[in-house]
Amino acid sequence: MLRLLIVDDEDIITDGLFEVFHKLMPDKLDVCKAYSGKEALQWLQRTRIDIVLTDISMPGMSGLELSEEIRMYWPRCKIVFLTGYSEFDYAYQAIQMQNARYLLKTEGYGKVTEVVQDVIREIHHGTQMSALVEQSLEQRYALEFAAQGDYIRHLLQESHVLCQDRDVLVDEFRKLNMPLEPTLPVAMVSAQLAYPEGTTYSERSEMVSQARMIWNSYFSGQTRHIGIVDKHGDLLWLLQPSEEAEEKFYGHLIRYLQGTLELISETCLESLNLTITFIIGSSSCEWASITKQAERLRQLQQMKLADGLPLITTDRIEREVPSEQKDTGRIAQKAEVLAAHLEAGKRERFYETLADMTGCMLHPCANVQRTVEAYYSIALVLLSAINRSGLQEQFGDYGKLMRLDEHPSLKEGIHYLNQIADRLFSFKQQDEAEKATSVIDRICQYIEAHLSEDLSLVRLAEINYFNPSYLSRFFKQEKGINLSEYIDQCRLRQAKELLKASELKVREVSVYVGYEAAHSFTRFFKKATGMTPQEYRDSYHAG
Numbered sequence: 096m097l098r099l100l101i102v103d104d105e106d107i108i109t110d111g112l113f114e115v116f117h118k119l120m121p122d123k124l125d126v127c128k129a130y131s132g133k134e135a136l137q138w139l140q141r142t143r144i145d146i147v148l149t150d151i152s153m154p155g156m157s158g159l160e161l162s163e164e165i166r167m168y169w170p171r172c173k174i175v176f177l178t179g180y181s182e183f184d185y186a187y188q189a190i191q192m193q194n195a196r197y198l199l200k201t202e203g204y205g206k207v208t209e210v211v212q213d214v215i216r217e218i219h220h221g222t223q224m225s226a227l228v229e230q231s232l233e234q235r236y237a238l239e240f241a242a243q244g245d246y247i248r249h250l251l252q253e254s255h256v257l258c259q260d261r262d263v264l265v266d267e268f269r270k271l272n273m274p275l276e277p278t279l280p281v282a283m284v285s286a287q288l289a290y291p292e293g294t295t296y297s298e299r300s301e302m303v304s305q306a307r308m309i310w311n312s313y314f315s316g317q318t319r320h321i322g323i324v325d326k327h328g329d330l331l332w333l334l335q336p337s338e339e340a341e342e343k344f345y346g347h348l349i350r351y352l353q354g355t356l357e358l359i360s361e362t363c364l365e366s367l368n369l370t371i372t373f374i375i376g377s378s379s380c381e382w383a384s385i386t387k388q389a390e391r392l393r394q395l396q397q398m399k400l401a402d403g404l405p406l407i408t409t410d411r412i413e414r415e416v417p418s419e420q421k422d423t424g425r426i427a428q429k430a431e432v433l434a435a436h437l438e439a440g441k442r443e444r445f446y447e448t449l450a451d452m453t454g455c456m457l458h459p460c461a462n463v464q465r466t467v468e469a470y471y472s473i474a475l476v477l478l479s480a481i482n483r484s485g486l487q488e489q490f491g492d493y494g495k496l497m498r499l500d501e502h503p504s505l506k507e508g509i510h511y512l513n514q515i516a517d518r519l520f521s522f523k524q525q526d527e528a529e530k531a532t533s534v535i536d537r538i539c540q541y542i543e544a545h546l547s548e549d550l551s552l553v554r555l556a557e558i559n560y561f562n563p564s565y566l567s568r569f570f571k572q573e574k575g576i577n578l579s580e581y582i583d584q585c586r587l588r589q590a591k592e593l594l595k596a597s598e599l600k601v602r603e604v605s606v607y608v609g610y611e612a613a614h615s616f617t618r619f620f621k622k623a624t625g626m627t628p629q630e631y632r633d634s635y636h637a638g
Contacts, residue, residue: 099144105150127551132161149162173217280335281382281385282334286372287371353562356407375408376388391410489518489522541555546607587619589608605628
């Protein structure tokens, strides 16, 4: 989903354009508005913006001055200058800018919508062309890229040791023509791919390659980066601002990653049917800490709520997590992995780990003490999950979990563990469905209680911890209508009630339901009912 920001200090123009584009393509275009350059900056700092439709001449900050800030925050953003001024200087400056267009307000809504639709098509076409260019570049630098990836994997083994000598690190980076700077901190992003069911190994490899090309097409220019496939089969990217990026961009890097990854996620889903979950490190780290940072991102991936959702999560930990105790053995490690998969609802990975553990237990040469330890480690994971989820009554007598001697054989005991796990996943699946309904209900309740406030897709996503595009699809999937349609229905219903049952003026009613300008409210109401608000009130009292 692309995001359009409308900026004009004349509220009648801003509101009018907002209404036009709000209805134009609600599934594909998220529309925001600002009444000044300063307010527009807040949007740019808050979320990714793909197209800006702005007046050139505004008090405080002109459209041309605003465009300089746009380039810093979202360099791929397209700009359409809309103004009542036709002076040559203004037009000339706007036309000279890359990714910018120029329109006069006198050309009307039809021309404006036509230009914005052209820009949208240009964005989609540009993405496809960028991917083709990146494909040829990737073929050209394949060998160099492979060597760089091997070196990053080498560093990830023990970065705190391998990165101690800065001079050696700098020399290695130079020899391998690494795209990153070894003397500067690096941001890290973990990406877990959920492949379509039935894909083969070669098909998965091709998808990884295409996902890399999509990544490169979006991140080229403002960042330098390298991505590898880690030992777990997930993608791991390391990034730094490019040498051309302004100093201000460094503080904006994490927000830039969030917004751009949202586009990458959508492109991969639409073009490859590939769902990707991204985890972003909370801040850039020194090279000596990349092993610890990668392990942290891996842990967060394991603790995701569920597979198959295109989530983008940023690690919010602001202080360093205390280092864990020394390794207490392979069984303890696998039990932790088992617990993480169970908590995250990863059925397939859970049973892979469980089969690995129980296969060792059933081996003819297995050590008796280690076998017993393994059984109780698994049983304790399942018992903790039952107690933590409050499912004691649903399971009834589950005491045999912690009494291996009550099973006729070890094989029967392992079969019992699998049965308990099956029931836990069934309960979890049912609970996830109920949670989805609960989330939508909570969003609907918030909307109905805050009709006079900011109900933009970005705001609703922020308070519910979704990325905006996923929230839009999720809401329509659960409710059967677009989020914007639902908000309009709530505003219309509330407006009717206020017009019938209160003495509020039409202007006051418009504010109550989220319209700062009464004329915008009147247009909205008449379009929905065929009557102006005053006509509706008069007809109700007359009847």
